[in-house]
Amino acid sequence: xxxxxxxxxxxxxxxxxxxxxxxxxxxxxVVFEEFSNLPSGRMTNRDRELFxxxxxxxxxxSGDFKIESVKIAQDKIQELVTLSMELPxxxxxxxxxxxxxxxxxxxxxxxxxxxxxxxxxxVSFLRIPLLAGLEAHNGDDYxxxxxxxxxxEKGRDVMIPMAESFHGADILMPLVVCDSDxxxxxxxxxxxxxxxxxxxxxxxxxxxxxxISCSQELQNHRLRINPDPSFNDTVELCILGLSGGxxxxxxxxRATWQSRYDFSEYDRDDLQWFSECVxxxxxxxxxxxxxxxxxxxxxxxxxxMRGDEFGGYxxxxxxxxxxxxxxxARTQWDFYDxxxxxxxxxxxxxxxxxxxxxxxxxxxxxxxxxxxxxxxxMGDEFARVIADTGADGYQxxxxxxxxxxxxxxxxxxxxxLVLTTQHHPMKKHPVEFVTTSWDEFxxxxxxxxxxxxxxxxxxxxxPVISRWLRLEDKTILIKRCEFGAAPxxxxxxxxxxxxxxxxxxxxxxxxxxxxxxxHRGIYQGGHPIPLYPTRTRGVYCNLFADDNTEDQIYSFYxxxxxxxxxxxLSVRGIYADTAEIILGDGDVSLGQDAFAVRIAxxxxxxxxxxxxxx
Amino acid sequence: MVEQQLIKIERDxxxxxxxxxxxxxxxxxxxxxxxxxxxxxxxxxxxxxxxMYFEFVKESAYSPANGRNYLKHWKxxxxxxxxxxxxxxxxxxxxxxAYAFHYGMRLPTEQEWQYLAAGPEHLKxxxxxxxxxxxxxxxxxxxxxxxxxxxxxxxxxxxxMCGNVWEFTGETRYxxxxxxxxxxxxxxxxxxxxxxxxxxxxxxxxxCHLKAHMLGDAMNRFETVxxxxxxxxx
Numbered sequence: 001x002x003x004x005x006x007x008x009x010x011x012x013x014x015x016x017x018x019x020x021x022x023x024x025x026x027x028x029x030v031v032f033e034e035f036s037n038l039p040s041g042r043m044t045n046r047d048r049e050l051f052x053x054x055x056x057x058x059x060x061x062s063g064d065f066k067i068e069s070v071k072i073a074q075d076k077i078q079e080l081v082t083l084s085m086e087l088p089x090x091x092x093x094x095x096x097x098x099x100x101x102x103x104x105x106x107x108x109x110x111x112x113x114x115x116x117x118x119x120x121x122x123v124s125f126l127r128i129p130l131l132a133g134l135e136a137h138n139g140d141d142y143x144x145x146x147x148x149x150x151x152x153e154k155g156r157d158v159m160i161p162m163a164e165s166f167h168g169a170d171i172l173m174p175l176v177v178c179d180s181d182x183x184x185x186x187x188x189x190x191x192x193x194x195x196x197x198x199x200x201x202x203x204x205x206x207x208x209x210x211x212i213s214c215s216q217e218l219q220n221h222r223l224r225i226n227p228d229p230s231f232n233d234t235v236e237l238c239i240l241g242l243s244g245g246x247x248x249x250x251x252x253x254r255a256t257w258q259s260r261y262d263f264s265e266y267d268r269d270d271l272q273w274f275s276e277c278v279x280x281x282x283x284x285x286x287x288x289x290x291x292x293x294x295x296x297x298x299x300x301x302x303x304x305m306r307g308d309e310f311g312g313y314x315x316x317x318x319x320x321x322x323x324x325x326x327x328x329a330r331t332q333w334d335f336y337d338x339x340x341x342x343x344x345x346x347x348x349x350x351x352x353x354x355x356x357x358x359x360x361x362x363x364x365x366x367x368x369x370x371x372x373x374x375x376x377x378m379g380d381e382f383a384r385v386i387a388d389t390g391a392d393g394y395q396x397x398x399x400x401x402x403x404x405x406x407x408x409x410x411x412x413x414x415x416x417l418v419l420t421t422q423h424h425p426m427k428k429h430p431v432e433f434v435t436t437s438w439d440e441f442x443x444x445x446x447x448x449x450x451x452x453x454x455x456x457x458x459x460x461x462x463p464v465i466s467r468w469l470r471l472e473d474k475t476i477l478i479k480r481c482e483f484g485a486a487p488x489x490x491x492x493x494x495x496x497x498x499x500x501x502x503x504x505x506x507x508x509x510x511x512x513x514x515x516x517x518x519h520r521g522i523y524q525g526g527h528p529i530p531l532y533p534t535r536t537r538g539v540y541c542n543l544f545a546d547d548n549t550e551d552q553i554y555s556f557y558x559x560x561x562x563x564x565x566x567x568x569l570s571v572r573g574i575y576a577d578t579a580e581i582i583l584g585d586g587d588v589s590l591g592q593d594a595f596a597v598r599i600a601x602x603x604x605x606x607x608x609x610x611x612x613x614x
Numbered sequence: 615m616v617e618q619q620l621i622k623i624e625r626d627x628x629x630x631x632x633x634x635x636x637x638x639x640x641x642x643x644x645x646x647x648x649x650x651x652x653x654x655x656x657x658x659x660x661x662x663x664x665x666m667y668f669e670f671v672k673e674s675a676y677s678p679a680n681g682r683n684y685l686k687h688w689k690x691x692x693x694x695x696x697x698x699x700x701x702x703x704x705x706x707x708x709x710x711x712a713y714a715f716h717y718g719m720r721l722p723t724e725q726e727w728q729y730l731a732a733g734p735e736h737l738k739x740x741x742x743x744x745x746x747x748x749x750x751x752x753x754x755x756x757x758x759x760x761x762x763x764x765x766x767x768x769x770x771x772x773x774x775m776c777g778n779v780w781e782f783t784g785e786t787r788y789x790x791x792x793x794x795x796x797x798x799x800x801x802x803x804x805x806x807x808x809x810x811x812x813x814x815x816x817x818x819x820x821x822c823h824l825k826a827h828m829l830g831d832a833m834n835r836f837e838t839v840x841x842x843x844x845x846x847x848x
Contacts, residue, residue, distance in 0.1 A: 327824070369809075
């Protein structure tokens with residue numbers, strides 16, 4: 001039942017849906033009298049000012065503003081409350097909108113207008129007390145901060161953001177506050193119209209809220225806002241009333257993000273083959289890993305024999321370009337011709353790989369543009385090389401995007417050609433048509449990192465790669481694949497420096513490939529949950545589920561120095577029929593709707609939980 | 615037409631140290647510091663020209679087994695008119711060795727090349743320690759004659775050791791088990807590749823080499839790499 005009621009006499013407005021109830025009291029000043037999770041039955045977040053604004057060296061609360069009007073409206077979908085107020089002395093106006101979706105979300109939208117008292121825009125700041133002290137229950141609440149989702153014991157965020165520099169992606173994590181049972185609470189999403197991290201880029205200051213990484217930053221937040229003489233969005237809080245804890249919050253965030261996208265490219269039958277590939281190889285042809293210098297030809301048999309030690313290569317990326325390019329004016333296209341035997345030799349090699357069931361990627365080097373080349377002419381060459389060699393797609397060096405025309409030109413060659421960017425595509429359109437990318441990381445201590453894009457866009461398959469890891473670190477690389485349930489790129493000859501995997505590591509990759517393929521339907525399900533709460537210090541868990549059977553795999557990593565047991569972990573949303581360890585060593589005992597599992601120190605363990613019937 | 619000259623280099627020792635410039639993968643060559651002996655030698659004053667190489671081909675009937683890109687700037691087996699004194703390019707290290715062998719010479723080692731360019735004073739550039747762009751052909755749009763920029767000659771009088779064309783040295787590098795073959799080029803060239811990720815261009819210091827992986831004769835013949843020879847003497 002949804003209710004928005006105005007009590008004009010008491011000057012109170014009650015806004016309610018199945019997830020949230022809030023009451024705004026504007027009898028003396030204006031406050032949220034409460035902001036509560038309705039199903040929890042708890043009354044929380046009492047008597048919070050709507051906002052606090054700083055300008056011209058002074059601080060004003062919403063109570064200092066004069067209320068001009070209170071309006072209520074509704075249509076078939078939403079209910080809307082708008083409080084219009086002004087602060088004439090500073091020539092400021094504010095509109096605070098409360099939007100009820102009549103389901104389980106309430107949006108609080110702030111629009112600040114500054115008519116420039118001095119004739120020029122002044123530095124001003126906004127603070128939202130409701131947000132600063134948002135509580136689900138009491139001091140035992142669990143917080144997942146947008147830029148500090150889950151922290152390790154050393155205080156490092158486990159969730160790796162999409163970008164770390166001047167601009168980011170539109171994948172932004174919510175602020176989630178849950179009670180200690182990981183059930184009731186709130187998830188607050190911060191829609192941002194710009195990917196720029198520059199606080200002045202837009203009037204909407206939400207990007208700053210997505211940078212919050214800890215309780216102190218939340219409590220003390222002070223947003224630099226950019227109002228002008230118009231009512232534009234200043235801060236928007238899309239608040240979900242949770243009944244399913246972090247999993248519901250993440251799922252809702254993903255659904256909201258995905259709803260803007262067209263994933264039809266991912267539905268293409270001809271591109272599905274990449275989802276069946278687990279072990280990828282990157283071969284630097286200037287060494288002998290994949291090239292016979294005496295015969296001057298690609299040594300397909302030798303390379304694939306080496307691949308068998310890893311369980312077999314599913315794809316190889318043939319690399320004959322960087323860092324050789326640039327000594328003279330020959331471009332990457334010339335290098336395909338000047339390669340021993342030219343394009344014909346490459347074509348023969350590709351055919352031999354195909355005969356062995358292995359797909360071939362070629363490199364595309366966007367920065368290697370000849371002086372007479374244009375974007376369009378490069379796209380033509382891009383397609384021609386594939387036509388000439390019969391390769392199956394491109395590894396797109398340094399890129400997270402590509403001119404869309406290149407995709408079309410490839411489609412004109414033949415179907416089934418896959419694009420893999422070196423970095424995750426970050427903007428909407430590239431995400432839509434670049435269907436695979438590397439999950440390349442540069443940390444030497446990446447556990448228990450989680451690649452957020454793998455969980456936000458699970459159909460975008462991203463093999464894990466890290467080029468400079470040495471012997472001990474390569475084991476961590478494999479663990480990262482296992483923990484995040486991702487394919488791997490085997491790259492041993494890094495531009496001339498030979499850095500091989502050990503025999504044990506090869507065996508481990510082989511085991512991982514077997515496990516991954518056996519349970520691919522679960523690992524590639526559409527609704528995985530990263531960092532499923534274990535409530536056990538130093539133990540992290542990712543949850544994968546088959547979209548059809550609802551079978552689940554819980555992927556654990558124990559970051560503690562000792563073996564650790566997760567005493568009672570709730571099974572999410574299904575009746576668990578059986579529980580079986582399918583990767584790693586440990587013990588499991590299954591009870592009613594929960595299980596206990598023991599995991600060795602610094603190890604990954606995968607637990608398969610079969611769904612039964614209730 | 616430029617006449618080649620040989621310049622006597624007396625025996626000397628110096629502390630050799632070389633740096634490499636490559637974005638990734640490093641260079642598995644020996645970079646020193648090492649005390650090394652050089653000479654006595656006779657060193658060619660100029661890089662070998664098209665005309666000189668033409669004479670060699672005529673005399674020796676040399677023809678590489680794989681001719682792709684070999685002298686690809688020539689037409690009908692001969693250099694173009696007006697290009698006789700440009701340094702010969704589009705030849706491989708083996709093509710250069712064949713020339714040297716024919717005349718009883720060889721390519722200089724890296725240690726020798728660096729001494730020929732830097733002299734006993736360890737100069738950064740052939741003419742001294744300051745970057746002076748007028749003394750060499752860098753950031754240009756074409757090759758210059760091998761006797762151009764006499765003001766940029768090394769202390770021994772060798773011309774264009776910085777800029778114009780990179781130069782082969784005698785070593786073919788091999789890193790053993792992993793079977794990478796690579797060259798180390800010296801001196802820089804006129805050519806400027808457009809991107810940061812390309813091989814570094816501009817004025818290469820005397821103590822700097824560029825690693826270039828080898829992959830077949832066609833790949834290993836460059837439009838910007840030439841050579842000069844040295845000859846043993848007493």
